[in-house]
Amino acid sequence: MKIIVCVKQVPNTTEIKIDPVTNTLKRDGVPSIINPDDKTAIDVALQLKEKHGAQVCVLSMGPAQAENALREALAMGADEAYLLTDRAFAGSDTLATSTIIAAAIKKLGADVVLCGRQAIDGDTAQVGPQIAEHLGVPQITYAAAIDYDEESQALIVKRQFEDRVQTLQVKGKCLITVLSTLCKPRYMNVWDIVNQDEKEVGKITFADIEVNPADIGLKGSPTKVKSTATKQFDKTIETLELDAESAAKAIVDALKQRHLI
Amino acid sequence: MAQNIWVFCEQRDGEIQSVALELLGVAKELATKTGEKVGAILLGHKIKDKAQDLIAYGADEVHVVDDKELACFLTEPYAQATAQLAKQYQPSVILFGATSIGRDLAPRLSARLKTGLTADCTKLENDENGNLFMTRPAFGGNLFATIICPDHRPQMSTVRPGVMKKCEPDYNRKGEVVEEKIEWDKSKFGVTVIEEIKNDDSCDIDGKIEDAKILVSCGRGVKDVAPAKELACKVKGAVAASRALVDVGVMDHSRQVGQTGKTVRPQAYLAFGISGAIQHLAGMEESEFIVAVNTDKSAPIFKVANLGIVADAAAVIKNLNKLL
Known part of the structure; x- marks a missing residue:
């Protein structure tokens, strides 16, 4: 079984501040990390390798510095790492990004693709399912548990919804997005930290993959950012003054909308 | 077109x-x-x-x-x-x-x-x-x-x-x-369903507060915790408390949220009559959805709440029990 884990290097958003003068994000000095859901996906792949045997390959699209995230994955125990990087990829939205990553996965070949559910810098959760569509393989998102049944040669996945859990079976190639609650990712181990230095992080560029240049980068992205604002109109709802009856109704509505009751 | x-x-x-x-x-x-x-x-x-x-x-x-x-x-x-x-x-x-x-x-x-x-x-x-x-x-x-x-x-x-x-x-x-x-x-199609189980809705208000999906948490503004327990049962959650109620012996220490109690991260944290001292906030501000009910409009709990309501906590609990 060959597993490709898609990872993204993201700024640690809990440390991001807004510049009050320019109204832009202050990214300077904000540390970069492996996106938490993706880190769990790496661990899941390594667990499958330990239990059932697999080759674990990590793939990241990003600038040169994303190599650090891939080196960390190697130090966790991944076998191979590839950085998908090219100026032609810049400005890609989720659809264009998924087109590029899917082309790289086709080139590398994979039985199972694992992604994190979503990245903390964008929170879209779109790239995983879009890659699955480009690859023409089934997807399972929001995975809360993944196991491999050797007898039926199928992956058994617990798929989390707000109000229920499905146990799903998938045979053959597939893409699964995992929740960070699935497991606590392991630390890098000393042996692998030393060894990763010897490993190459492969570079994949535009020239190495089969994509139509019209489908990638800024011009290949159907969505465009029209404007940005730092006004926070929904983060915290303003404090309401209500009578007890209306207050109770507002609470019940809010809990129902979130499928909590 | x-x-x-x-x-x-x-x-x-x-x-x-x-x-x-x-x-x-x-x-x-x-x-x-x-x-x-x-x-x-x-x-x-x-x-x-x-x-x-x-x-x-x-x-x-x-x-x-x-x-x-x-x-x-x-x-x-x-x-x-x-x-x-x-x-x-x-x-x-x-x-x-x-x-x-x-x-x-x-x-x-x-x-x-x-x-x-x-x-x-x-x-x-x-x-x-x-x-x-x-x-x-x-x-x-x-x-x-x-x-x-x-x-x-x-x-x-x-x-x-x-x-x-x-x-x-x-x-x-x-x-x-x-x-x-x-x-x-x-x-x-590729994927088949082996089983589909709806979330367990059993009522365990005395369950561990770290495991509860919904916490009904009471502070000084709630004098009688019995209605809060009833509410916790109705929403399939558990009851918790701020230090104020634990110190006076109304609630057990195992239910206390905050720096000297437990850190919780439920899907919904319902804070009734809790003003929100920094030590309390440290134990619950990572909750996914926070509802705060307090008579004091300037209570710090409102700074972390997603839904903040200035009202009498006991009266709101009573109405919630009627509604649910």
Whole structure:
């Protein structure tokens, strides 16, 4: 079984501040990390390798510095790492990004693709399912548990919804997005930290993959950012003054909308 | 030319989800501006009779696919059905609820239809030409971006539940119900359901507070904790307390939230009569959704609350028990 884990290097958003003068994000000095859901996906792949045997390959699209995230994955125990990087990829939205990553996965070949559910810098959760569509393989998102049944040669996945859990079976190639609650990712181990230095992080560029240049980068992205604002109109709802009856109704509505009751 | 505003109307066990009705509300506003119709897509098994509800909430036409392949939500059959209808009718917009279903289906579909998708929108506006302006939070809500999809149709977006307003239902409203048949390509399904289990709804108010999905937490503003326990049972949660109630012996120390108690991260933290000293906030501010009820408008708990209400906590608990 060959597993490709898609990872993204993201700024640690809990440390991001807004510049009050320019109204832009202050990214300077904000540390970069492996996106938490993706880190769990790496661990899941390594667990499958330990239990059932697999080759674990990590793939990241990003600038040169994303190599650090891939080196960390190697130090966790991944076998191979590839950085998908090219100026032609810049400005890609989720659809264009998924087109590029899917082309790289086709080139590398994979039985199972694992992604994190979503990245903390964008929170879209779109790239995983879009890659699955480009690859023409089934997807399972929001995975809360993944196991491999050797007898039926199928992956058994617990798929989390707000109000229920499905146990799903998938045979053959597939893409699964995992929740960070699935497991606590392991630390890098000393042996692998030393060894990763010897490993190459492969570079994949535009020239190495089969994509139509019209489908990638800024011009290949159907969505465009029209404007940005730092006004926070929904983060915290303003404090309401209500009578007890209306207050109770507002609470019940809010809990129902979130499928909590 | 692409036209009409469509809403993917999510149902679970035959029950139309609240977010679908909210989306019909906003779709109606958008369609009024451009003179388009509101279309609803209703997929499921034995759900035909729900079409009238969708019309009452603003749909002009409902495309129903009633098929046993759609009994449980699975990505591929739902994607095939939606894609076939979208290709046939060419809507200009398709809206989905940003639920674990919408956020699974919509991206798959956007790649299939080769169009853009904007996630988790909190605001939707359009111009007379039908261009949609989709506003969404980014970077953990530190920034809001307005996204457009100028050259591709349909324009697709997932929208957060609870943000848009439903219309008042009008059961005299007329609309068209179209029953659709889908040409399945079952070779692509790939995934089978072994079992589907609804979340355990048993009541364990004395369960560990770290494990509870909902915490009903009481502070000094709640004199009698019995109604709070009743509420915890009704919402299938557990009871917790601030240090004030633990110190006076009303609640056990194992239920205390905060620096000298436990750190909790439930899906909903309901703080009743808790002012929110920094030591308390440290133990609960990571909760996914925080409701605070307190008579003191300046209480620090309101700074971390998603829904803050200035009211008497005991009276609100009493009303909640009546409602639930």
